[in-house]
Every structure is written in C-alpha cells, then in structure tokens.
Amino acid sequence: GNSVTQMEGPVTLSEEAFLTINCTYTATGYPSLFWYVQYPGEGLQLLLKATKADDKGSNKGFEATYRKETTSFHLEKGSVQVSDSAVYFCALSRGSNYKLTFGKGTLLTVNP
C-alpha cells in the first residue's frame, strides 16, 4: 500500500539556519505530494504541493521538488524564522482513493 516516511524529530534550529526535512514515499504510479504545516493549537494548512515528477512546489520561502527517481519530496527553506516553529507533515494522494496518506510529522522549533 501507500506510505510516507519522514525524518524523525524534533528538529531544533537557530533563526536564519537552513532547514531540510526529508520525506520519502512508497506508492504505485504517480501520486500527488504535499507538505502540510500545523501551528500550535491549530489545524493543518497546505504549505505546498506537486502533482507530477520534477515539479517544484513553493510557498512562504519553503520549497520541495518531486523526485520520482528517488521517491522523495524533501522540504527546504534557506533561512528559518521563529514563526516557522510548527509540525510539518508530508503526505501523498494516489489516484481516486479519496484520501491523503500522511507521514508521522516532524516538530520544528526555531530559537531566536
């Protein structure tokens, strides 16, 4: 079946540091890939997505590239801010099965 594996947290960084959160997936065919962010006490928000191989999703300074050859969708940001502190979820959707398959989430804490 479909699955998503993302790096274990928590991740603690200083402000302006470079961020990478690894995400790999297992799925047949060509799933759509997503990163969601959950700020403390809130629901999930879509951060970015990519629907086909080599697509790059970007938003708020975050980027992720859909790599079919390595089945990966790593999240990156060049300079994190304290306001980026949140839990980040990688997810995929495959075909018409009406659901998102989520990774376990990675807690990011950015210190001033």
Place this chain on the structure above:
Amino acid sequence: NAGVTQTPKFQVLKTGQSMTLQCAQDMNHEYMSWYRQDPGMGLRLIHYSVGAGITDQGEVPNGYNVSRSTTEDFPLRLLSAAPSQTSVYFCASSKSGRVGTDTQYFGPGTRLTVL
C-alpha cells in the same frame, strides 16, 4: 467565510458514553472527511463523504458512525467511547473528491479524552 468549524474544542468522556463531534463548512464543498491524529502516527482517515447522502469508510472506521444529510455538515458519532479513541480529531473539506488536486481545508480540531 468561516471555513471549516468544529465543536467542541475539548471533550472528556467516560468509557461507554456516546457523543457527536460536529463539523461544518461554508464553502459549498462536496467532499468532507474525518481524521484522527495520534502521537507518532500522523493522521489517519476515519470516514469520508463525496456529497450529501454518500459516505464511506476510511482506514480506521471501527467505533465511529457518520451521516451527511446536508452539504454543510458532517458529524462524527462515537457510539460507545473507549480509551483507544482518545485522540485529536480533524475534519477536512475540499471542493471535490479529487484529493490529489483539490486543496484540503482542515478545521481546528477537537481534543477528545476518554477515561
């Protein structure tokens, strides 16, 4: 637009009690779903609906019932609460069931504790 709203925000139940978690959206979305979020497990789909009168099971449906009598509302019923149902519950909606392309909008969640 209020988006997706959920009530209550917090709830404590005793084993065996029943309750309904409410979810409503004002975006005229056809697709609605319920997820549960447990520590270290990400989110798992409980039930979903592709339109009024149509519901189906997700990956963890046992112990939960749903119905969809209107486009706006999608309540989740716990028939006889168990400690294993202690979790944070999220409702989500999107324009259609094309989850791969339509943006999912999530509610703020309901934190449920079953003693």
